[in-house]
Amino acid sequence: MIGRHRHLIGLEPLSREEIVGVLQLAISMKEVLRRPIKKVPTLRGKAVVNLFFEASTRTRTSFETAAKILSADALNWTSASSSVTKGETLVDTARNIEAMHPDVLVIRHPAGGAPQLVADHVSCAVVSAGDGAHEHPSQGLLDLYTLAEHFSGVRGKAVGEKGAAPNFGSIAGKTIAIVGDVSHSRVARSDLHGFTKLGARVRVCGPPTMIPQGMETLGATVHYQLREAVEGADAVVMLRIQHERIGDPLIPGTREYSKFWGLNEKKAAEWLTPGCVILHPGPVNRGVELAPEVADGARSVILDQVENGVAIRMAILYLLAGGAQGAHTSAAEGAARS
Amino acid sequence: MNGETIFIEGGRVIDPASGTDGVRTVVLRDGRIAEVAERWERPRDVRAIDARGRWVVPGLVDLHVHLREPGQEYKETVETGARAAVAGGFTAVCAMPNTSPVNDNASVTELMLARAAAAGLARVYPVGCISRGLKGEELAEYGELKSAGCVALSDDGKPVTSSALMRRALEYARAFELPVTVHEEDLGLVGKGVMNEGPTATRLGLKGIPTASEEVMVLRDIALAELTGGRLHVAHLSSAGSVRAVRDAKRRGLRVSAEATPHHLTLTDEDVARSRYDTSFKMNPPLRSAADVRAVREGLADGTIDCIATDHAPHSAVEKDLEFEAAANGIVGLETAFAVCLALVREGALSETRLVEAFTIAAARAFGLPGGTLARGAPADVAILDPGLTWRCDPGRFRSKGRNSPWKDALLVGRCTHTLVGGRLVHELDRGEP
Ligand SMILES: [Zn+2]
Numbered sequence: 001m002i003g004r005h006r007h008l009i010g011l012e013p014l015s016r017e018e019i020v021g022v023l024q025l026a027i028s029m030k031e032v033l034r035r036p037i038k039k040v041p042t043l044r045g046k047a048v049v050n051l052f053f054e055a056s057t058r059t060r061t062s063f064e065t066a067a068k069i070l071s072a073d074a075l076n077w078t079s080a081s082s083s084v085t086k087g088e089t090l091v092d093t094a095r096n097i098e099a100m101h102p103d104v105l106v107i108r109h110p111a112g113g114a115p116q117l118v119a120d121h122v123s124c125a126v127v128s129a130g131d132g133a134h135e136h137p138s139q140g141l142l143d144l145y146t147l148a149e150h151f152s153g154v155r156g157k158a159v160g161e162k163g164a165a166p167n168f169g170s171i172a173g174k175t176i177a178i179v180g181d182v183s184h185s186r187v188a189r190s191d192l193h194g195f196t197k198l199g200a201r202v203r204v205c206g207p208p209t210m211i212p213q214g215m216e217t218l219g220a221t222v223h224y225q226l227r228e229a230v231e232g233a234d235a236v237v238m239l240r241i242q243h244e245r246i247g248d249p250l251i252p253g254t255r256e257y258s259k260f261w262g263l264n265e266k267k268a269a270e271w272l273t274p275g276c277v278i279l280h281p282g283p284v285n286r287g288v289e290l291a292p293e294v295a296d297g298a299r300s301v302i303l304d305q306v307e308n309g310v311a312i313r314m315a316i317l318y319l320l321a322g323g324a325q326g327a328h329t330s331a332a333e334g335a336a337r338s
Numbered sequence: 339m340n341g342e343t344i345f346i347e348g349g350r351v352i353d354p355a356s357g358t359d360g361v362r363t364v365v366l367r368d369g370r371i372a373e374v375a376e377r378w379e380r381p382r383d384v385r386a387i388d389a390r391g392r393w394v395v396p397g398l399v400d401l402h403v404h405l406r407e408p409g410q411e412y413k414e415t416v417e418t419g420a421r422a423a424v425a426g427g428f429t430a431v432c433a434m435p436n437t438s439p440v441n442d443n444a445s446v447t448e449l450m451l452a453r454a455a456a457a458g459l460a461r462v463y464p465v466g467c468i469s470r471g472l473k474g475e476e477l478a479e480y481g482e483l484k485s486a487g488c489v490a491l492s493d494d495g496k497p498v499t500s501s502a503l504m505r506r507a508l509e510y511a512r513a514f515e516l517p518v519t520v521h522e523e524d525l526g527l528v529g530k531g532v533m534n535e536g537p538t539a540t541r542l543g544l545k546g547i548p549t550a551s552e553e554v555m556v557l558r559d560i561a562l563a564e565l566t567g568g569r570l571h572v573a574h575l576s577s578a579g580s581v582r583a584v585r586d587a588k589r590r591g592l593r594v595s596a597e598a599t600p601h602h603l604t605l606t607d608e609d610v611a612r613s614r615y616d617t618s619f620k621m622n623p624p625l626r627s628a629a630d631v632r633a634v635r636e637g638l639a640d641g642t643i644d645c646i647a648t649d650h651a652p653h654s655a656v657e658k659d660l661e662f663e664a665a666a667n668g669i670v671g672l673e674t675a676f677a678v679c680l681a682l683v684r685e686g687a688l689s690e691t692r693l694v695e696a697f698t699i700a701a702a703r704a705f706g707l708p709g710g711t712l713a714r715g716a717p718a719d720v721a722i723l724d725p726g727l728t729w730r731c732d733p734g735r736f737r738s739k740g741r742n743s744p745w746k747d748a749l750l751v752g753r754c755t756h757t758l759v760g761g762r763l764v765h766e767l768d769r770g771e772p
Contacts, residue, residue, distance in 0.1 A: 111661035112543035113615030134543030214537020
């Protein structure tokens with residue numbers, strides 16, 4: 001359970017406390033991850049099924065790694081297509097998988113709401129690994145964790161070292177810009193919910209064709225000029241531009257996009273405050289939304305995101321696989337001790 | 339029609355067409371309304387229905403239903419659809435032509451009418467295609483369709499994309515005095531949209547359908563109605579902009595009418611989020627914003643929107659138990675329409691008289707159908723409605739084969755207890771049912 005929730009469908013339904021609960025547990029998980037022998041018996045005998053309807057080696061590998069470190073059995077079920085083109089419906093597939101008695105079903109699907117539909121039809125816990133343009137909750141959580149590490153100055157410190165634990169209260173009051181194709185981005189939505197619930201101010205930015213209606217009602221300010229969005233920001237999340245959006249027709253082309261909404265070294269040096277870090281959910285389109293020097297530069301925390309992603313997913317699987325009996329802290333200690 | 343005489347006694351007769359509102363006795367004889375009077379002596383052996391505490395109204399008329407026969411009988415048949423109709427108080431329904439094969443010729447029209455006659459329940463008025471094969475390319479044979487029994491023309495389910503074809507349809511239909519009823523959407527603007535464009539679609543990560551996709555087509559067709567003098571009826575109008583456009587067209591004296599559905603009058607796009615992607619909240623046009631719902635209600639109250647039509651669209655679990663974006667559009671509505679719309683009266687959005695009018699005479703007039711009134715000599719099509727009856731909506735008990743209702747498990751107030759068509763009792767609510 002994550003607080004009151006049996007499933008993790010998105011960050012929107014979670015309270016601040018529920019989010020911080022997962023983040024706190026991830027501190028212990030990250031410590032396990034950094035050990036020479038990365039294996040704890042915490043979820044021995046538990047089964048995690050990764051059900052992916054979209055190719056995503058990164059996310060799937062991250063969940064798989066998280067499951068293996070916790071000693072759960074991880075099984076991958078990949079399907080190239082959704083109900084529309086296949087004879088079998090999503091509900092059928094979910095029921096088939098349920099017959100194998102998994103404890104957690106991790107699902108990635110191109111349709112918004114698909115994990116909810118599955119959760120309505122199975123008895124195991126369901127974790128969304130991204131659904132359409134809806135949410136990507138584990139990404140939102142790992143971005144929060146990464147930001148908190150940076151804002152509380154513990155980046156680079158050895159985990160377990162005194163004072164090395166991130167303070168999640170440090171996100172409150174910070175200004176974070178999310179730049180790119182917000183309309184098609186599940187990462188943007190999960191980030192927006194997570195950042196605002198932890199007290200940050202959020203700016204969204206991109207070409208007007210990529211900013212969906214209602215951003216203000218979700219607590220963000222809307223900007224069409226990159227400079228206006230990133231100046232004075234404490235962190236910038238650069239979203240991936242998907243090539244199929246070009247000629248959608250949301251933007252005329254990548255060259256113009258990169259010129260007006262991409263971040264290169266010159267713009268970063270002129271517009272960003274010295275402490276501002278850059279996040280990206282990956283994989284980066286080098287030279288489109290981010291120039292290579294920026295993606296690999298000192299401000300980039302992209303690799304921290306990848307590492308923290310495993311810790312966050314360990315925490316999620318731990319909480320939802322039914323391993324947790326009692327408070328988060330004792331559960332975390334259990335994981336850390338073993 | 340049989341020759342039995344029936345007295346409906348003690349009910350409150352609401353018949354907007356004749357301006358009647360009060361306790362009356364209604365006498366039905368030889369399939370017609372014989373008498374509506376404050377007191378009428380009932381001969382000893384004549385059958386009586388006690389309607390005390392209830393409304394006695396003209397049988398409801400629905401200009402927009404999908405009965406799925408021929409071709410998709412697993413979803414609905416003319417018989418099950420007609421059974422659902424009379425259970426909801428409807429005595430006449432207009433059956434849309436997007437069956438399989440489509441209703442663009444006399445043989446399909448005749449088949450629907452034969453099935454309806456065999457069922458012997460609600461009157462079924464077929465609507466023929468605007469374009470042959472529902473393809474949007476050439477005119478269907480309106481003369482043949484009218485002769486076979488069609489009362490209107492529609493390519494419902496699809497817009498008429500070609501402005502030139504729409505112009506000719508409005509013109510050509512004049513020869514046969516057939517209204518052209520239009521499903522308005524600009525498919526380019528709709529794109530891959532699956533719900534109303536707005537903050538809720540953004541939150542849910544679902545592609546949006548802007549209200550402008552409906553409004554540009556309503557405005558186009560009003561211009562074409564003006565050009566041609568044709569008789570335009572706007573189906574399932576859903577947006578504030580469409581209400582303004584129709585209001586303006588009527589003010590200018592054009593021959594334009596419009597309908598709104600119970601769901602567009604009472605539900606909003608936020609219900610899609612509240613229900614967590616329940617596909618019983620997916621239909622076309624989609625549920626709109628609260629501001630649109632307010633405008634549609636005002637349009638219905640002031641007569642801009644003539645009538646209420648259900649767009650009853652049964653689907654099976656095969657089409658609905660899917661990802662939201664993959665699920666079929668449409669919900670069933672015949673058995674819940676009265677209760678759902680009666681809530682508008684309780685909320686002060688509509689008077690009782692206007693509600694009954696929008697369900698009866700206003701609908702009949704829009705398509706030039708008989709009925710819709712309890713005037714002496716009119717067809718003895720009558721609904722007896724209990725405005726205080728509270729019931730739990732259980733789609734498992736629907737007469738329709740469709741279970742796709744957004745009011746599943748809702749507590750509804752108001753229900754039809756008796757329906758008479760041509761003086762024959764074709765529906766009586768089971769005592770144990772509510
Ligand atoms: Zn339609």
